[in-house]
Amino acid sequence: MHKLAVVTYSVALMLMVGWLAVIGQSIILPVLVGVIAVYILTTAAEAMAQVPVIGLLPRRGRRLLVLVGFTVSFMVLASFITSNATTISASILEYRDNFDVLQDNFLHFLGVRSVPNWANLSEYLVELVDVTNLMPVALSTISSGGSVIVAAALYAVFLLAELDTLPDKTRRAMGDPHQAEQTLDIVRRINERIGGYLAAKTLVNVVLGLVSYMFLILLGIEHPAFWAILIGLLNYIPYIGSIIAVVFPVTMSLIQFASFGHALIALVVLVIPQMIVGYYVEPKFLGRSVNLSPFTVLLSLAIWTALWGMMGAILAIPLTAMVVIILAEIPTTRFIAVMMSDTGEL
Secondary structure, eight states, rough: HHHHHHHHHHHHHHHHHHHHHHHHHHHHHHHHHHHHHHHHHHHHHHHHSSTTTTTGSSHHHHHHHHHHHHHHHHHHHHHHHHHHHHHHHGGGGGGGHHHHHHHHHHHHHHHHOOOOOOOHHHHHHHHHOOOHHHHHHHHHHHHHHHHHHHHHHHHHHHHHHHHHTHHHHHHHHOHHHHHHHHHHHHHHHHHHHHHHHHHHEEEEEEHHHHHHHHHHHHHTSSSSSHHHHHHHHHHHHHHHHHHHHHHHHHHHHHHHHOOOOHHHHHHHHHHHHHHIIIIIIIIHHTSSSSSSHHHHHHHHHHHHHHHHHHHHHHHHHHHHHHHHHHHSGGGHHHHHHHHHHHSSSS
């Protein structure tokens, strides 16, 4: 009965937190992105200590260098994606005749010999496959994400400036040395788990994007760099991200070549790297770093996406992993963390 009450209170608390997350999105989201960015920056800065010349910089200098690099990279990437999406959307009109070819081929495959006179079919198909219609969520996320990243970068700068003094401030604030060390241990574990996961995930996505880029060039699909970057970015979204990522270049293949066969080949060729990454590379390199069960991942993906859209989908795994670590440290909620974990061991 006691555990039932705890679950009830926990659900009520989560509903309240969810409501606050929606209402205060403009404030909470940049702060959380900034905190997660600090985890990534500290992990990357420690790795840079082994790099010649750069490794001679003080720790704060390496962190600042990584922060500037990430911010500039995001801005350039967002500008590149937005401009290319507009270009692709406009170029689709050049393939208007291909829609008629696709229509004839499809009807011939169905055994329909006389082609119906469907007025304005090409216009409807153009609107259907228009990139700005296919990717409204992605483009709106990119356009609004700039302000979030800038605000998050500012939060990250001030957090990094205070990072070295936080342990001592925590000990002074807690008063109880044991409780202070327990809090610092939680922060360290979150840092190791989230920072390690995101660093490994980023490396895997970069490799996946490069491999996809080579295949896109071999297939002759236009704008291969754009599609490869999109594949790498969407792979941050667990399970469904890789599926969505492949749909766009396959659709472009269908429009560009007016061939169902070429589109099928593109689908198979682009899915193979996704399967290798999903079933071999990520389990080997990422392992069970976040220790979340598949059901928890799917549920968290649905919840965070509903709260914050695509940004929530990308942050779903790190945020849920943080919640599990915190729940595991509270005796009355530890069993919830065990149920949410993959192995049951925390």
